[in-house]
Amino acid sequence: xxxHKNGHTxxxxxxxxxxxxxxxxxxxxxxxxxxxxxxxxxxxxxxTQGLASLNLAALGTVAPALESSMHxxxxxxxxxSTASILTGATAAxxxxxxxxxxxxxxxxxxxxxLWAIAMLLSGISPGYYWFLLTQMLAGAAGVSVGPVIASxxxxxxxxxxxxxxxxxxxxxxxxxxxxxxxxxxxxxxLSNWRTVFFVLAIMAILLAYLLWKGMREPxxxxxxxLALELTQKNPTRQTHAQVTTNRxxxxxxxxxxxxxxxxxxxLQEDPTQWHxxxxxxxxxxxxxxxxxxxxxSAGYFYFTGLLAFGILYLTQRFHIxxxxxxxxxxxxxxxxxxxxxxxxxxxxxxxxxxxxxARVWVTGIAFLLTIPFFLLALNTNNQVxxxxxxxxxxxxxxxxxxTLDAARLDxxxxxxxxxxxxxxxxxxxxxxxxxxxxxxxxxxxxxxxHCQLQHCGNGYGLRITFGLFTxxxxxxxxxxxxxxFTYPRDVATALFSQQARKTPENS
Numbered sequence: 001x002x003x004h005k006n007g008h009t010x011x012x013x014x015x016x017x018x019x020x021x022x023x024x025x026x027x028x029x030x031x032x033x034x035x036x037x038x039x040x041x042x043x044x045x046x047x048t049q050g051l052a053s054l055n056l057a058a059l060g061t062v063a064p065a066l067e068s069s070m071h072x073x074x075x076x077x078x079x080x081s082t083a084s085i086l087t088g089a090t091a092a093x094x095x096x097x098x099x100x101x102x103x104x105x106x107x108x109x110x111x112x113x114l115w116a117i118a119m120l121l122s123g124i125s126p127g128y129y130w131f132l133l134t135q136m137l138a139g140a141a142g143v144s145v146g147p148v149i150a151s152x153x154x155x156x157x158x159x160x161x162x163x164x165x166x167x168x169x170x171x172x173x174x175x176x177x178x179x180x181x182x183x184x185x186x187x188x189x190l191s192n193w194r195t196v197f198f199v200l201a202i203m204a205i206l207l208a209y210l211l212w213k214g215m216r217e218p219x220x221x222x223x224x225x226l227a228l229e230l231t232q233k234n235p236t237r238q239t240h241a242q243v244t245t246n247r248x249x250x251x252x253x254x255x256x257x258x259x260x261x262x263x264x265x266x267l268q269e270d271p272t273q274w275h276x277x278x279x280x281x282x283x284x285x286x287x288x289x290x291x292x293x294x295x296x297s298a299g300y301f302y303f304t305g306l307l308a309f310g311i312l313y314l315t316q317r318f319h320i321x322x323x324x325x326x327x328x329x330x331x332x333x334x335x336x337x338x339x340x341x342x343x344x345x346x347x348x349x350x351x352x353x354x355x356x357x358a359r360v361w362v363t364g365i366a367f368l369l370t371i372p373f374f375l376l377a378l379n380t381n382n383q384v385x386x387x388x389x390x391x392x393x394x395x396x397x398x399x400x401x402x403t404l405d406a407a408r409l410d411x412x413x414x415x416x417x418x419x420x421x422x423x424x425x426x427x428x429x430x431x432x433x434x435x436x437x438x439x440x441x442x443x444x445x446x447x448x449x450h451c452q453l454q455h456c457g458n459g460y461g462l463r464i465t466f467g468l469f470t471x472x473x474x475x476x477x478x479x480x481x482x483x484x485f486t487y488p489r490d491v492a493t494a495l496f497s498q499q500a501r502k503t504p505e506n507s
Contacts, residue, residue: 050176052142057180062193078440088143089429096147096422115141116204123197150421166402167344185326267497298476305439316459332390336398343399364480366399411490
């Protein structure tokens with residue numbers, strides 16, 4: 001594989017022996033995995049990942065109590081979630097920069113502590129505007145953990161394990177939503193909505209302590225080691241037994257199928273100390289990254305609207321109390337946890353079978369399946385069938401997340417992971433921030449009072465709103481499938497960029 005740099009042709013790749021290359025990469029990955037406490041790291045990162053959804057889910061559960069206590073309607077309530085998300089989108093950018101330049105575990109602990117303070121202040125809010133400000137603080141801390149977790153995960157888990165790891169970590173986001181709904185529903189029933197936020201603050205303080213005691217900072221040079229193994233003349237040898245124990249994975253297939261990187265986009269220096277604008281320009285110049293960000297934003301927009309108004313919809317649809325609606329919604333949401341775990345394993349299995357674009361295909365198909373499941377759920381009058389279709393819809397929607405997260409790391413230089421995720425989260429949440437407000441606004445235009453048909457009752461406004469916004473899931477499907485044509489070369493480009501020399505500031 002000849003790569004042109006600065007007008008010259010590098011001949012060192014001519015010395016590569018494919019069998020030795022595969023052996024070396026497999027051994028390097030095995031050493032990588034054996035060096036970390038995988039289960040502990042996944043659990044702690046999953047719990048941290050769930051902070052933002054935990055807050056949004058708690059808000060959704062106590063929505064009727066908040067609307068009554070603060071004398072607000074759907075639009076006022078939707079603004080709470082919107083402001084929280086939008087503040088988090090803004091904070092993700094500087095936090096992403098810090099994630100590329102500072103130790104990430106202490107940074108996570110500080111963000112969790114800030115989130116705990118926001119929960120305490122929410123619990124003592126004297127009025128709507130105070131509560132709005134505390135939710136903005138919670139959003140800044142809860143949403144901005146994303147870039148730090150992405151950067152940590154990239155260094156903790158090698159390419160062939162990222163789908164499975166992200167499946168479990170992203171499962172924490174859905175688990176956080178489920179815990180938030182059950183906990184908030186129970187505490188709100190036994191006490192009041194203020195106590196809900198006090199309990200969340202205590203949980204966050206405990207998580208910060210566990211992270212401080214149980215997580216250590218990983219090395220940042222694991223991807224550089226893999227890239228070095230790819231180009232050196234005499235890769236580390238591995239026994240036949242070790243080769244047969246391990247399976248094929250992404251880097252092996254890139255080499256075996258002679259997928260060429262995009263020469264003009266191979267980085268020639270370490271980007272750690274780059275100015276933010278230069279880093280952003282590089283990150284957004286990667287075609288697959290733009291597509292993945294757009295598809296992710298569309299999917300999360302729908303998920304946020306569903307999370308914000310799902311409980312309220314069920315209470316109106318089936319005339320049940322908040323506790324019963326929370327249990328029904330959480331039960332259906334368990335499908336999402338199964339989806340995030342299953343899709344990561346399926347995509348990694350397909351990678352080991354030689355399908356380089358496995359993560360793109362799995363995500364695109366999952367988006368496509370989400371549409372009929374939710375439409376069927378919205379158009380049945382049977383509570384049992386509604387639960388079943390919601391369960392499978394949640395499974396499909398959840399299945400899109402881990403493969404998207406793993407794919408984004410595959411196409412990005414490891415020293416840009418934090419900033420790339422910061423930009424992605426900012427763009428995603430700027431759009432997603434409008435979801436609760438948009439869902440609330442659209443629902444008011446399909447009010448039961450404006451409809452004379454018999455079927456207009458039972459949560460008609462929200463039912464029509466959820467149906468209309470499934471168009472976003474179709475858009476996400478089309479975007480994902482288009483990434484099939486750019487993803488392999490972008491992966492190869494990122495891998496060869498890892499060979500860049502360090503800048504003077506980092507040497």
